[in-house]
Amino acid sequence: MSTLPVAAKFKPYTRQTIDQSRQWGWLDASQQEAVQVLSHVLPFRTNEYVMDQLIDWNNIPDDPIYRLTFPHRDMLPAAEYEQLRELVLLRRDPQAIARYVHALRLRMNPHPAGQMTHNVPRVNDAPLHGLQHKYDQTVLFFPSAGQTCHAYCTFCFRWPQFVGMEDMKFNASQSDELVSYLKMHPEVTDVLITGGDPMIMNTRSLASYIEPLLAPELAHIQNIRIGTKSVAYWPQRFVSDRDADELLRLFERVVKAGKNLAVMAHYSHAVELRQDIAQQAVKRIVGTGATVRMQGPLIRHINEDPRGWAELWQTGVRLGAIPYYMFVERDTGPRAYFQLPLAKAHEIFQAAYQMVSGLSRTVRGPSMSAFPGKVVIDGIVTLGGEKVFALQFLQARNPDWVRKPFYAKFDPSATWMDDLKPAFGETKFFFEADAAAERKVIPLLPAGRAHADSRCADSLQA
Ligand code: SF4
DSSP states (O other), rough: OOOOOTTTTOEOTTTTTGGGGGTGSSSSSHHHHHHHTTTSSSOEEEEHHHHIIOOOOOGGTTTTHHHHSSSOOOGSSSSHHHHHHHIIIIOOHHHHHHHHHHHHHHHHHHHGGGGTSOOOOOOOTTTTTTEEEETEEEEEOOBBGOOOOOOOOOOOOTTGTTTTTTTGGGOBBHHHHHHHHHHTTTTOEEEEEEOGGGGGOOHHHHHHHHGGGGGGGGGTTEEEEEEEEEHHHHHHHHTTTHHHHHHHHHHHHHHHHTTTTEEEEEESSSSGSSSOOOOHHHHHHHHHOOEEEEEEOOTTTTSOOOHHHHHHHHHHHHTOEEEEEEEHHHHSHHHOOOOOOHHHHHHHHHHHHHTTTTGGGGGGEEEEEOEEEEEEEEEEEETTEEEEEEHHHESSSGGGEEEEOOOEEEEEESSSSSGGGGSSSSSSOOOGHHHHHTOOOOOOOTTSSSOOOOOOOOOOOO
16 A cells, blocks of 8 residues: 655546556456446545545455445445446447436435425525525535535435536535625524535635625624535645645634634544544644534444444544534435444444543434434333333424424334334324424525524535
């Protein structure tokens, strides 16, 4: 395994160029075929750092980072894989491939949790396509220049962003609409700049989105969050990229302006934080006065070992980061390949939690970013002779629902909120009485006008 020079230049690989990498010849024919076939449906992008430093090529295909970034044939049901394989490798008819690929993508629930229908705010009945607003305090902003990543995760819940599903894309080319919207919504305290990965932008572009948020009329914005996987896939962004120092100066300006700059750092596996450069990245970010919060989803084949989570959180805390969320893999994309039963997710979270000291126990989970809100599995208990999941909302479309305990019948095979049934003979969960109203698309008008509900937006998993 070679080591990249410290000041390495970012070099991505895609379906079109992966065969130019020196590792391509290490894959057997069926592994190469899976990449060529599946990358027509799911986005595929990796880079030299991920290939050289994070993947253990002696452990292919089981290596977790290989599974995280390289498509595997089991990510599609066998019949679908065969049909796609025939179209791509034998018939080679671009129109037939495009039609079939589109049908497969639509089957994969490209926008879970009402992202396209319920979370897009509107002003004067016009949708603001680069924004989501689901929870009162937090607005998500999708700058158009930040809608790719340094590498793509095979489980990604934002995958339609990367595969040209134009009608399913969020992006905003300027921050003007965001600023106008925020001025009308004094209840918003947090802006999450997300993607894709905003850190794919150079510092000048990122600054053009962030600096307007420091204006005196946006004093109610207290926290500027940046959702990023660059800390794992390209930590050079904070250490040795040409404008890495300039980036840190930008973070310092935000902190000096009295805001909290929170880097929402997506880590999937302990190996991502074992590298010197990844550790330097965290230290440099924290050194600016910004905070780093660690989060990531629990994914079968990748991070089922609680010891890996414990190591990740402990290393992060030592470097000054704050463990924040373990998510349940979302109901989108090749979900059948990656999902774990909720009971198993709870078991893994609990085991990892028990291995770490109090400083790492800031982490919450396992949490589902579901349609009504973020639901955490607190435990599996027997009450009145019935075995149940104990649940609560950490965030909700309706703030009144937050932190009210509720219970679902224990189901060992349930993998998502939609699989759960209310416990104790109830026919509905308490929040479902309001759900009919919540499922309507509600036009959002500026505060002070005939004000509809401004609760929307997703919070992140990446
Ligand atoms: S999960 Fe995050 S880092 Fe991974 S591909 Fe999706 S948006 Fe990019």
